Amino acid sequence: MFNNIVRAYIRMIRCSLTFQEQFVASQLITNRIITIKRVFNSKRIAVFFSFDGEISTTFLIRTLLSMRKKIYLPVLSTNLKSKCLLFAQYTLSTSLIFNRFNIYEPQYSMDAVIPIEDLDVVFVPLVAFDSRGYRLGMGGGFYDSTLKHWKKNQDHYIPIGIGYDFQKVPHELLSVKKWDIFLPEIITPSNHFVFR
Numbered sequence: 001m002f003n004n005i006v007r008a009y010i011r012m013i014r015c016s017l018t019f020q021e022q023f024v025a026s027q028l029i030t031n032r033i034i035t036i037k038r039v040f041n042s043k044r045i046a047v048f049f050s051f052d053g054e055i056s057t058t059f060l061i062r063t064l065l066s067m068r069k070k071i072y073l074p075v076l077s078t079n080l081k082s083k084c085l086l087f088a089q090y091t092l093s094t095s096l097i098f099n100r101f102n103i104y105e106p107q108y109s110m111d112a113v114i115p116i117e118d119l120d121v122v123f124v125p126l127v128a129f130d131s132r133g134y135r136l137g138m139g140g141g142f143y144d145s146t147l148k149h150w151k152k153n154q155d156h157y158i159p160i161g162i163g164y165d166f167q168k169v170p171h172e173l174l175s176v177k178k179w180d181i182f183l184p185e186i187i188t189p190s191n192h193f194v195f196r
């Protein structure tokens with residue numbers, strides 16, 4: 001019921017952060033992420049390029065690359081009806097282009113695309129989340145569709161939400177839809193929430 005209000009409110013707040021606030025948060029979240037054993041032991045990690053005031057992932061991506069991790073970024077399907085994201089490899093020499101939402105994505109060839117099951121960690125953008133691990137996104141349903149086959153207790157990739165601390169909202173404010181994915185873990189500059 002309040003999803004659209006929460007989405008608009010949090011998008012407004014995150015777009016009003018100063019450069020300094022964004023910078024400090026991106027360093028803190030990167031330092032927290034790289035000390036997580038699951039991440040440290042991963043080889044193939046999906047991140048995303050931030051837009052719309054999302055917590056900046058530039059430092060995270062650079063740090064993970066320097067740790068010799070293979071990094072993949074989401075690309076929208078050319079089929080406008082498909083909401084499933086593809087993940088294409090990103091290196092420092094990959095050309096980037098804007099997609100239809102003005103988000104950078106790799107200019108990829110099919111051999112750079114990895115099946116989602118072959119990823120170890122998928123970092124997931126979010127607008128808001130609650131104390132149960134439910135996530136409110138931008139409203140396109142892309143991550144919900146892409147991650148819909150993910151199941152707890154299965155030994156494949158793990159989706160991990162990342163965002164600012166203020167994006168956590170009381171659960172009464174988020175109405176969960178039947179297709180909404182649950183995030184087993186969410187990382188912010190000050191916290192590592194585990195919801196399993």
Ligand SMILES: Nc1nc2c(c(=O)[nH]1)N(C=O)[C@@H](CNc1ccc(C(=O)N[C@@H](CCC(=O)O)C(=O)O)cc1)CN2
Nearest residue numbers: 048049050051074101103125137138139140141142143
């Ligand atoms: N950094 C990042 N990449 C991402 C996502 C994300 O949330 N963050 N996505 C997560 O799914 C996908 C893109 N989803 C999006 C869904 C809606 C809008 C959006 O701006 N909607 C506008 C109206 C856009 C229009 O139709 O022109 C709006 O709501 O104001 C943007 C991205 C894939 N890549």
Ligand SMILES: Nc1ncnc2c1ncn2[C@@H]1O[C@H](COP(=O)(O)OP(=O)(O)OP(=O)(O)O)[C@@H](O)[C@H]1O
Nearest residue numbers: 136137138139140141142143144145148177179180
């Ligand atoms: N697994 C699914 N099955 C059917 N419809 C879905 C599924 N996932 C998403 N959708 C559709 O996507 C639309 C947007 O969903 P929702 O508002 O939950 O997106 P969101 O999680 O905020 O966005 P995103 O995942 O792109 O960040 C819904 O109206 C729904 O029709």
